Amino acid sequence: MQAFTTLTGIAAPLPKANVDTDQIIPARFLKSISRLGFGKNLFANFRYKEDGSENPDFVLNQEPYRKAEILIAFENFGCGSSREHAPWALLDFGIRCVIAPDFADIFHNNCFKNGVLPVRLPKEVCAQLMEDAKLGANARVTVDLEREVVVRPNGEEIPFKIDPLRRHLLLNGLDDIGQTMQHAPAIDSFEAKQKAAQPWLYA
């Protein structure tokens, strides 16, 4: 997993609540057996018209947002399915950070496993950042995970909080399977005890 430390980039405003995983990556595009290549179908139902041409009204089809690395949205971002294809599609497009007032649980988890940082900020702040994002290509936003601050184009710093363990893993790009493997003796003894107490689970 690619580490996330600090990111300065173009932020795309998506002023919608309840952006669900079928919007982020529709189910008909989930057929790849790779983690890569989902970016071209990110938000496919909004980005493309029925004839396959680009919809010029959608933010990611507009300059400078074609190169957005940060996405700003409203409440309950990522609701719906558990598909990890949602963060994969964001990442493959180039978006490494989503800022919203809150996130659906499974999507939130999935982001951390893929080096995508979900940042929770109050709705008014998200609205302010969306206004900042509309100023132009030079209006870049910085997301500093080390210091846990978002820096507005005007230099104002907005603090945020990330769970310490997740922050540590993300800053260092660590795979948590390796970490869990260190608990193998505890898993072994759990299984031995459970097998004695609940043998039907091992039948």
Place this chain on the structure above:
Amino acid sequence: MSAQKPRTLFDKIWDAHVVDTLPDGTALLYIDLHLTHEVTTPQAFDGLRAAGRKIRRPEATLGVIDHNIATDESRYTGIVDPESALQVATLEKNAAEFGMPLIPLLDERQGIVHVIGPELGRSLPGMTIVCGDSHTSTHGAMGALAFGIGTSEVEHVLATQTLLQKPAKNMRISVDGNLAFGCSGKDIVLAIIGRIGTAGGTGHVIEYAGDAIRALDMAGRMTVCNMSIEGGARAGMVAPDQTTYDYIAKTPNGPKGDALKRAMEWWKTLPSDAGAHFDTELRLNAHEIAPQVTWGTNPEAVLPITGVVPNPAEVADEAKRAQMERMVQYMGLTPGQRLQDLKVDVVFIGSCTNSRIEDIRAAAAIARGRRVADGVRAMVVPGSGLVKKQAEQEGLDRILKEAGFEWREAGCSMCLGMNPDKLTPGQRSASTSNRNFEGRQGPGGRTHLLSPAMAAAAAVAGHLADVRDYQPKETV
């Protein structure tokens, strides 16, 4: 033990599965059953392969193919779409390479992962159950802690049989009294989502309680737990009781004899203790719930079938008004229009929410002696080969076919537009599935969620209809 503070059903299952606790309070949680399907696993097996890892407990893992498969005869001759075929072949190859038990495509036990787990007796009370699929919450109806995970977590469970988890908050939703005529578990859960919203359960595990939940059969409880995720909760549960035990006793792989007796001793300790703390509580009166139908593009946009399309102009909040305007426009509706006047093109009875034998009986009871309206395509897709067999033994297939319904093979089918069963742009469907998101059943498709009986009523009426006006006919 007597000094221990009262615990909820969730607390008890959680406590029984903590292997270790990290310094920050994150638990390493043991997983008893890991269900897998073809869509969310290929990248996880790639990860195992790259790291030289194995499946820790293949016997606690079970794979099945459900999302990509065609539900017509073409399943016997091969999957037409090359990407779908590759995804299915990849699961078969990975199962063979890693020693994971897999139900073969043409096996009669094949079906939707959330139908077969309980049906085979693999999903049991007190278990922790995961699957790379958000509707894993379904298995909570057995009195288990069951939730959906992403592909990285699938890999983590395959390799370690554990997950890193923070404890969830406890929420109890009690549905008191008796369910009214014409209503089912689907109407209960849609009414709940209408009340709490699509993020109402975020961060919580919901325990469903109350007389109306107790009175539901296992299929009804599974429907309710299934849609917990549509209310934002990762898991929903119902405490095990005699209904649960009677169901398990009839399953092919559930514990038998002494093992069952011993299991029941532990299962009977699982229900939440009196005085256990719930962070959030909600009560509903069952008799106030009317047959429900969604009108918009998320499951909280739901109304009783007697309702009318809401008017966005009456909404003060600008963002909410914009969202409602978009829904009305996408769904091709006019504010004030009666929901019962909406003509349907397609009726879909199936999905992990409503494809069990009880659901098919409910649909057949309405279909019996009636005809699917002209111009309506109606399909019934059983949740598994075993459900299909049972329905055919009961003659339900004949009733449905005589009424003009298509009788299909088991699979996810038209729930999610990943296989050949899809809506075309602008088509309106009455669907027993769980999500009405834009494009969910095919690009441009318009989905109205409802119960199997309501779906059957819509099929014969040709428009959304109140099932209370379409009661079973005794004679054919």
